[in-house]
Amino acid sequence: MSAVRAVAHANIALVKYWGKRDAALMLPSASSVSLTLDAFYTTTSVGLHEGDADEVSLDGAPLTGGALVKVERFLDLVRSQAAPGVAGRRARVASRNDVPTAAGLASSASAFAALAGAAAGAYGVALDRAGLSRLARRGSGSASRSVYGGFVQWRAAAELPPAEADLASVAEPLPSSPDLDVAMAVVVLAAGPKAIGSREAMAHTVATSPYFPAWAEHTERDAAAACEAIAAGDLERLGEITETSAMRMHATMLAAAPPVRYLAPASLEVLDAVAALRAAGTGAWATMDAGPNVKVLCAASDLEAVVAALADGGRRTVLRARPGPGLRVERE
Ligand code: DP6
Numbered sequence: 001m002s003a004v005r006a007v008a009h010a011n012i013a014l015v016k017y018w019g020k021r022d023a024a025l026m027l028p029s030a031s032s033v034s035l036t037l038d039a040f041y042t043t044t045s046v047g048l049h050e051g052d053a054d055e056v057s058l059d060g061a062p063l064t065g066g067a068l069v070k071v072e073r074f075l076d077l078v079r080s081q082a083a084p085g086v087a088g089r090r091a092r093v094a095s096r097n098d099v100p101t102a103a104g105l106a107s108s109a110s111a112f113a114a115l116a117g118a119a120a121g122a123y124g125v126a127l128d129r130a131g132l133s134r135l136a137r138r139g140s141g142s143a144s145r146s147v148y149g150g151f152v153q154w155r156a157a158a159e160l161p162p163a164e165a166d167l168a169s170v171a172e173p174l175p176s177s178p179d180l181d182v183a184m185a186v187v188v189l190a191a192g193p194k195a196i197g198s199r200e201a202m203a204h205t206v207a208t209s210p211y212f213p214a215w216a217e218h219t220e221r222d223a224a225a226a227c228e229a230i231a232a233g234d235l236e237r238l239g240e241i242t243e244t245s246a247m248r249m250h251a252t253m254l255a256a257a258p259p260v261r262y263l264a265p266a267s268l269e270v271l272d273a274v275a276a277l278r279a280a281g282t283g284a285w286a287t288m289d290a291g292p293n294v295k296v297l298c299a300a301s302d303l304e305a306v307v308a309a310l311a312d313g314g315r316r317t318v319l320r321a322r323p324g325p326g327l328r329v330e331r332e
Pocket of ligand 1: 012013015016017018026032108109139140141142143198199202288289290
């Protein structure tokens with residue numbers, strides 16, 4: 001069978017996913033809403049070979065250690081759904097991240113969405129978009145959303161027992177008003193000492209933050225409100241929900257014991273600059289993930305003004321992004 005190549009774009013959550021209710025099935029505690037971006041993406045090719053081990057490379061270098069184990073387990077999951085003739089074969093995986101050098105934006109979302117598409121294709125596992133989203137979720141929760149372009153919701157299906165939610169907890173593209181023409185400015189800040197990774201930090205927050213139940217409850221409501229704002233083309237409302245969700249997520253992890261803190265002094269300066277933009281009449285709203293970088297949602301027509309204000313005369317690196325496409329899969 002020939003190799004299969006897939007391209008998946010990174011996404012940034014507007015309503016954040018932070019916490020699992022089932023770590024084995026990768027079921028989230030609450031629904032989340034994201035925007036897939038054009039500027040950052042992963043291209044992954046998967047072919048089958050006769051050797052007795054999976055071979056995985058990222059940006060030309062062999063993957064080793066825990067990162068390799070994660071990919072092997074994911075391939076095992078794909079193989080468990082493959083026809084007997086190919087299920088025993090090992091894979092050769094070559095992955096490339098197209099993100100600006102050293103921007104610290106390499107994303108497990110684009111990585112596992114691309115791997116899901118390429119591996120399912122290479123092993124002849126026929127999956128529709130929902131099936132690919134479900135598969136990608138098992139690699140990394142946020143990857144379920146990168147199967148689709150533009151605005152996306154990943155449903156928690158928290159009302160269902162885990163075995164049923166396993167089928168229902170997938171992403172879906174969100175109908176958005178044509179008036180909603182958005183962009184994102186990504187402020188790249190120097191990472192300090194390596195903070196704890198998001199998977200571990202999330203589990204630690206669930207286990208020790210007394211704020212976690214309130215976070216999960218409010219996030220479910222925020223996701224519904226964000227979907228409404230997207231359908232109505234209400235950027236101001238969407239922006240407010242976006243910034244509030246990010247601050248609540250960081251507040252919840254700051255309340256863990258010991259605390260998890262990704263907010264750096266330089267991040268707070270950018271949050272102030274975003275507030276100043278708003279005070280001066282420009283719609284701009286900040287969000288942050290498991291690192292110091294700040295991503296700023298705005299109208300496409302305001303992007304250059306937002307970038308100029310946040311770059312502060314060249315003192316900061318600011319990247320431009322617009323809504324990007326969903327997963328593409330092709331035979332090589
Ligand atoms: C802060 O999807 O990387 O970016 O499911 O454990 O692989 P795992 O976690 P991951 O977490 C993303 C967390 C976040 C918020 C978000 O993307 O919703």
